[in-house]
Amino acid sequence: MERVEFQKLEFISEVFTSGFICLWHAVASWTWDAHDETCGICRMAFDGCCPDCKLPGDDCPLIWGACNHAFHLHCILKWVNSQTPQAHCPMCRREWQFKE
Amino acid sequence: MTADALSSVCNLGVLDSLSEASVSEILESWNSFCLITEAIVKGDDSGLSSSYSKFQSYVSSLCKYGLRSLVEEHFLISLQDMLEKHVAPKFWKNFDAYSNVTDLEENDKDMQEDEVELLLCKALEEISLEKQYQEKYLLMLVKSLQLCKDSTSMEGHPSDVEKFFFSKYQLIVSSVLMTTLPRQFPEVLHRYFKGRLEELSTIMAGNYEDNELQDGNDMELYGKGKHATRFGNMDIDGSYDQKKILENKLVRNIGMVVHNLRSLGFTSMTEDAYASAIFLLLKAKVYDLAGDDYRSSVLESIKEWIQAVPLQFLHALLDYLGDSISYLSPSSMKSPLASSPSSCYPGASKPSEGIIRWQLRLEYFAYETLQDLRIAKLFEIIVDYPDSAPAIEDLKQCLEYTGQHSKLVDSFISALQYRLLTAGASTNDILHQYVSTIKALRTIDPAGVFLEAVGEPIREYLRGRKDTIKCIVTMLTDGSGGNNNGPGNSGDSLLEELNRDEENQENAGLDDDINTDDKQAWIDVQRWEPDPVEADPLKGSRYRRKVDVLGMIVGIIGSKDQLVNEYRVMLAEKLLNKTDYDIDTEIRTLELLKIHFGENSMQKCEIMLNDLIDSKRTNTNVKATINQLSQTGSESREREVSFDIIDTTIISSNFWPPIQDEVVNIPEPVDQLLSDYAKRYHEIKTPRKLLWKKNLGTVKLELEFEDRTLQFTVTPVHASIIMQFQDQTSWTSKNLAAAIGMPEDTLQRRISFWISKGIIAESSGEDSNDHLYKLVDSMADGGKTGINNEELVADDDAERSVASVEDQLRKEMTVYEKFIVGMLKNFGSMALDRIHNTLKMFCVSDPTYDKSLQQLQFFLSGLVAEEKLELRDNMYFLKK
Numbered sequence: 013m014e015r016v017e018f019q020k021l022e023f024i025s026e027v028f029t030s031g032f033i034c035l036w037h038a039v040a041s042w043t044w045d046a047h048d049e050t051c052g053i054c055r056m057a058f059d060g061c062c063p064d065c066k067l068p069g070d071d072c073p074l075i076w077g078a079c080n081h082a083f084h085l086h087c088i089l090k091w092v093n094s095q096t097p098q099a100h101c102p103m104c105r106r107e108w109q110f111k112e
Numbered sequence: 113m114t115a116d117a118l119s120s121v122c123n124l125g126v127l128d129s130l131s132e133a134s135v136s137e138i139l140e141s142w143n144s145f146c147l148i149t150e151a152i153v154k155g156d157d158s159g160l161s162s163s164y165s166k167f168q169s170y171v172s173s174l175c176k177y178g179l180r181s182l183v184e185e186h187f188l189i190s191l192q193d194m195l196e197k198h199v200a201p202k203f204w205k206n207f208d209a210y211s212n213v214t215d216l217e218e219n220d221k222d223m224q225e226d227e228v229e230l231l232l233c234k235a236l237e238e239i240s241l242e243k244q245y246q247e248k249y250l251l252m253l254v255k256s257l258q259l260c261k262d263s264t265s266m267e268g269h270p271s272d273v274e275k276f277f278f279s280k281y282q283l284i285v286s287s288v289l290m291t292t293l294p295r296q297f298p299e300v301l302h303r304y305f306k307g308r309l310e311e312l313s314t315i316m317a318g319n320y321e322d323n324e325l326q327d328g329n330d331m332e333l334y335g336k337g338k339h340a341t342r343f344g345n346m347d348i349d350g351s352y353d354q355k356k357i358l359e360n361k362l363v364r365n366i367g368m369v370v371h372n373l374r375s376l377g378f379t380s381m382t383e384d385a386y387a388s389a390i391f392l393l394l395k396a397k398v399y400d401l402a403g404d405d406y407r408s409s410v411l412e413s414i415k416e417w418i419q420a421v422p423l424q425f426l427h428a429l430l431d432y433l434g435d436s437i438s439y440l441s442p443s444s445m446k447s448p449l450a451s452s453p454s455s456c457y458p459g460a461s462k463p464s465e466g467i468i469r470w471q472l473r474l475e476y477f478a479y480e481t482l483q484d485l486r487i488a489k490l491f492e493i494i495v496d497y498p499d500s501a502p503a504i505e506d507l508k509q510c511l512e513y514t515g516q517h518s519k520l521v522d523s524f525i526s527a528l529q530y531r532l533l534t535a536g537a538s539t540n541d542i543l544h545q546y547v548s549t550i551k552a553l554r555t556i557d558p559a560g561v562f563l564e565a566v567g568e569p570i571r572e573y574l575r576g577r578k579d580t581i582k583c584i585v586t587m588l589t590d591g592s593g594g595n596n597n598g599p600g601n602s603g604d605s606l607l608e609e610l611n612r613d614e615e616n617q618e619n620a621g622l623d624d625d626i627n628t629d630d631k632q633a634w635i636d637v638q639r640w641e642p643d644p645v646e647a648d649p650l651k652g653s654r655y656r657r658k659v660d661v662l663g664m665i666v667g668i669i670g671s672k673d674q675l676v677n678e679y680r681v682m683l684a685e686k687l688l689n690k691t692d693y694d695i696d697t698e699i700r701t702l703e704l705l706k707i708h709f710g711e712n713s714m715q716k717c718e719i720m721l722n723d724l725i726d727s728k729r730t731n732t733n734v735k736a737t738i739n740q741l742s743q744t745g746s747e748s749r750e751r752e753v754s755f756d757i758i759d760t761t762i763i764s765s766n767f768w769p770p771i772q773d774e775v776v777n778i779p780e781p782v783d784q785l786l787s788d789y790a791k792r793y794h795e796i797k798t799p800r801k802l803l804w805k806k807n808l809g810t811v812k813l814e815l816e817f818e819d820r821t822l823q824f825t826v827t828p829v830h831a832s833i834i835m836q837f838q839d840q841t842s843w844t845s846k847n848l849a850a851a852i853g854m855p856e857d858t859l860q861r862r863i864s865f866w867i868s869k870g871i872i873a874e875s876s877g878e879d880s881n882d883h884l885y886k887l888v889d890s891m892a893d894g895g896k897t898g899i900n901n902e903e904l905v906a907d908d909d910a911e912r913s914v915a916s917v918e919d920q921l922r923k924e925m926t927v928y929e930k931f932i933v934g935m936l937k938n939f940g941s942m943a944l945d946r947i948h949n950t951l952k953m954f955c956v957s958d959p960t961y962d963k964s965l966q967q968l969q970f971f972l973s974g975l976v977a978e979e980k981l982e983l984r985d986n987m988y989f990l991k992k
Binding site for chain 2: 068069
């Protein structure tokens with residue numbers, strides 16, 4: 013009962029008329045909403061981060077290609093830079109274009 | 113014995129050559145000699161001085177005939193006879209009163225003290241007189257013999273003859289006394305010395321105090337003086353000089369007694385007596401000073417006392433006796449204290465060998481006594497460790513001197529087993545004691561060898577407790593130690609420990625590093641010291657590094673991963689229940705833990721904290737932009753206000769421990785706000801989306817009653833429940849459950865919170881399965897439901913937002929259940945190790961088996977509890 017320290021087991025026995033919320037501290041989790049679990053390049057979770065990063069989220073964003081395949085930005089950049097002259101999507105072998 | 117009889121022993125040829133006249137001369141001389149001897153021995157002193165010349169002539173005439181040995185023999189035998197028959201019995205008679213002295217003992221001890229003193233002095237004086245008297249005539253004989261020495265000329269130097277006689281006489285005296293020694297005499301001596309010493313120590317204590325407090329008032333001095341007077345029978349009124357005199361006189365008296373006793377041949381007995389008296393006094397003093405107070409160091413004052421009283425006494429005594437004791441001490445045996453001449457000898461320029469020997473003996477004894485005393489109480493000392501540090505310091509010094517560490521280990525382990533490692537002690541207390549033990553023993557023994565020995569039983573015991581990890585983590589993270597009645601500040605000190613280790617850890621890290629450069633390696637080599645003799649060779653010296661508290665604590669659990677995992681769960685719980693974003697203390701703790709456990713293992717925790725920081729930023733951002741929008745737009749005013757009440761913690765769920773999901777319908781307005789919030793978030797952070805965990809979080813509520821408002825901080829579920837009652841004052845449990853969107857039994861558990869507060873009343877409705885909840889609407893009603901208060905169950909586990917480590921483990925282990933069951937089907941029965949090894953061997957792919965033996969054991973015991981398995985003689989069976 014840690015959360016009710018405020019009025020620990022105090023018995024009120026009075027008539028309650030109305031309630032009012034002062035603060036609602038909610039909890040949520042974020043997701044990239046990539047319709048897939050893991051990055052096709054590093055096999056790490058999308059909601060996690062690529063192997064080179066420490067912190068997920070803003071520091072390790074996802075990027076979608078024109079073909080609608082998502083990857084960690086860092087992963088696909090590495091891939092694209094290693095492919096000359098034209099990079100292809102690692103998943104569908106289509107020409108890689110960043111989605112607008 | 114007659115002359116004939118004796119002469120028959122002598123050379124018979126000589127007898128033949130004796131003339132008639134010579135024979136008669138011999139006979140006459142002999143008879144007269146015997147008479148005088150008898151007179152001497154009887155102590156008939158009167159006419160003897162005149163007969164000295166006669167005596168001399170008889171002796172010389174007897175010597176002339178070669179009867180010298182006969183004369184000597186006869187004289188000594190007569191003396192011995194006298195001693196045996198009269199002197200010794202008379203002397204011992206004095207002590208008859210104490211024949212059953214051991215029985216009398218305590219009750220009239222005080223009364224006897226003075227008596228013993230007087231009696232002993234008197235008796236000794238008497239016997240000494242007697243002895244002097246006999247010695248006088250012995251000297252006479254010696255002189256007579258010396259006169260006729262020329263004629264016989266068979267002895268060497270005259271002083272040699274004298275020495276020879278006196279030592280022979282001394283031997284006779286002591287052997288006579290020894291053989292007739294009554295058994296109470298040593299006790300009498302002991303008692304005498306004890307009395308004297310106590311007296312002396314009171315005087316000395318007086319002096320000592322006077323020196324300390326120069327401005328001590330006269331009243332006190334006077335009191336002290338009177339005190340001393342009572343003992344010493346002296347008429348003084350307590351000034352320092354007179355005390356000095358008194359002291360000198362006392363020592364002189366004692367010296368006299370010792371001197372007399374020595375001359376009677378009781379040298380060793382006397383020494384024993386005063387030594388034991390001194391030791392007794394010292395022991396009493398140590399007990400008195402040390403007592404049960406561990407907050408101050410007593411060693412110094414004991415040493416000072418040794419200097420001030422017994423050594424002073426011995427010094428005076430040995431001075432008085434001219435230090436005639438022949439100590440065979442080799443001069444190499446110097447104490448460290450002797451090398452620095454103490455200022456406590458006012459007169460002496462350099463303490464004699466004898467005094468140093470005494471000092472060493474006394475100090476060793478004091479150390480040993482104090483050490484035994486402290487070891488016996490070590491458990492208590494460690495219980496109030498930070499305060500009892502002086503006592504620990506004392507003990508350390510004692511042990512350095514005596515080297516009896518093993519005594520400490522044995523005694524402390526048995527105390528631990530008896531008092532701490534029992535079912536009644538809470539894990540928290542055991543851990544606190546463990547930490548204190550580590551800290552305390554670290555002072556005593558920096559190498560950690562004894563700590564290793566002492567800690568092992570505690571660790572062993574703690575490993576068997578389920579909540580150990582949890583307690584450790586609680587101790588690490590918050591100061592209160594998780595237990596309200598536990599000692600509060602120890603947890604803080606563990607955190608402090610983390611802090612303190614910070615710089616040490618840098619070095620320790622280097623130690624463990626394989627790639628240490630050569631220079632560092634060389635330094636390490638130079639620093640190497642052999643293990644103490646007591647070290648257990650089975651345990652490698654690498655154990656010695658683990659003197660840091662955290663290392664030892666982690667050593668209980670075996671692996672840091674378990675600890676980190678538990679910490680993560682606890683951190684998650686804590687973070688999710690925060691209403692503000694204040695995580696400074698958590699960040700600090702994490703930084704410290706990172707130093708200790710390494711960055712990698714704390715990575716996830718760091719992300720969790722980072723989530724909180726990000727949440728704060730995002731939260732402000734989202735709220736600011738929503739408010740802007742609503743100001744520019746024509747949204748309802750109501751909403752604008754409402755958005756201020758929303759705060760959000762946005763977590764990266766992959767890095768948090770599994771979170772318990774529970775469906776709950778939160779109040780409509782709030783739900784609306786949250787979806788707006790999520791929308792806005794999506795706009796700002798495209799393409800990221802928010803997934804609400806509506807059962808988590810904290811809600812601050814203000815409930816208005818007729819005459820006042822009350823604030824509550826509750827979970828969203830509780831808030832949802834009470835908000836439902838705003839529109840409708842009574843609900844059946846079925847309907848309410850449907851409205852909230854949760855199962856009925858969960859609802860019943862949750863609503864008990866409000867029932868216990870007396871805000872909602874429960875009554876059974878028409879349907880027995882359907883409870884009726886309604887708002888309490890009168891005082892009377894409230895009173896009635898108040899009785900139900902006790903029914904409140906504190907279901908902590910159910911309220912946790914994060915799945916506990918055990919739950920996680922159970923979930924992870926279920927995969928292996930069918931393996932285990934299959935194995936047991938094939939093999940019939942298996943021991944824990946075997947199951948563990950088999951799993952390790954065969955479960956290599958997909959769900960790789962990476963659990964520890966303890967985790968497996970925990971899981972198996974769960975299965976046993978579910979009656980799927982059976983455990984007999986450490987073997988697991990399938991339940992039939």
